[in-house]
Amino acid sequence: MPSPSVVEMIVETWRLSLRRRQFWMFGLLLSLPLLVQATLLSDIPKEPSLLYTYITTHSQELLFFFFVTCITSLIGKSGLILSFARASQKELHLSLHRLYQAVGQSLKIEIVTLLFLLCLGLFLSVPFVIALTSFGSVPSSLWWLALLFIIPVTLVMLIIREFTFFYFLLTPDLRFRSAIEASIALFQKHSLSALHFILLVLTLTLLFTFFLNLAMLSIVALSHLLLPNLADAVLVTVGSFFALSVFEVIRQGLWFRYFERLAKPKSPADMSEVVEVESEVEMPRA
Numbered sequence: 001m002p003s004p005s006v007v008e009m010i011v012e013t014w015r016l017s018l019r020r021r022q023f024w025m026f027g028l029l030l031s032l033p034l035l036v037q038a039t040l041l042s043d044i045p046k047e048p049s050l051l052y053t054y055i056t057t058h059s060q061e062l063l064f065f066f067f068v069t070c071i072t073s074l075i076g077k078s079g080l081i082l083s084f085a086r087a088s089q090k091e092l093h094l095s096l097h098r099l100y101q102a103v104g105q106s107l108k109i110e111i112v113t114l115l116f117l118l119c120l121g122l123f124l125s126v127p128f129v130i131a132l133t134s135f136g137s138v139p140s141s142l143w144w145l146a147l148l149f150i151i152p153v154t155l156v157m158l159i160i161r162e163f164t165f166f167y168f169l170l171t172p173d174l175r176f177r178s179a180i181e182a183s184i185a186l187f188q189k190h191s192l193s194a195l196h197f198i199l200l201v202l203t204l205t206l207l208f209t210f211f212l213n214l215a216m217l218s219i220v221a222l223s224h225l226l227l228p229n230l231a232d233a234v235l236v237t238v239g240s241f242f243a244l245s246v247f248e249v250i251r252q253g254l255w256f257r258y259f260e261r262l263a264k265p266k267s268p269a270d271m272s273e274v275v276e277v278e279s280e281v282e283m284p285r286a
Helices: 006-017 022-040 048-057 059-088 096-135 140-170 176-189 191-226 232-263 270-274
Strands: none
Touching: 006 059, 006 191, 006 232, 022 059, 022 232, 048 059, 059 096, 059 140, 059 232, 096 140, 096 176, 140 176, 140 191, 140 232, 176 191, 176 232, 191 232
16 A cells, blocks of 8 residues: 655645544643753753762652653643544544543553563663673674664554554443554554655754754744743743754654554444454454
8 A cells, every 4th residue: 555645645644633622632742841951851961970869869850751741742642642542533522531531542552662662672682781791791793683683672662552553442342452453463563654654754853853953942032032032941932942842743643644554444333343353453444
């Protein structure tokens, strides 16, 4: 299946997001950690040697930042997925009960993702520990081999994770294991297209970061001429906050449109076709 035009999907996502204000509410939630970081953790040292001291002296601020990041990411991502699904089906309301249920499902996905990363890290640490105990140092070839292994595995994991969000949150009565199996099967069916798409999304993310920094520098330079009394940090933080919220909406919308084109779920009820009596998973026709 050929990869759909990213520009076309961006336009579709933008038009879809303009129908509901709740898109921007969830987008603002996803960018809220930026405000917390700029307010409480703006003095993070750049020298690695000072990080341990900083962590011990700012433990409460770091825990609060971690808590806000976890809560806002769960609510924001879950809300955007449900909002895009309902907007595409022209449904008006998103109940708090359904959002609460989706947040619990998203938490389960994130916990499994974290456990996978921990297991991956432990697995990769074994040859490094052996090299250190046997030779006293880690050869550069081992670093390159680990990097060549980590990059494709991480990309595949991110793709399956996104697919699992859609299957698990939008398919009624689908078990978590069945959602993962359906996501793996969908990736296997469209592996090249999915890898191409996630590379495009990562490229868009890098471009957004670059142009956002460039725009903020330009705005700060203009503010020195027009509004010399305005603090640069406030201007950059507020501008980045709103820009990031828009980008988060667009990025999640891109994933939704891409998944929709692969799995073609006309409605959450139609996606129940992936459920069987025994295995509870059958891929929807692409």
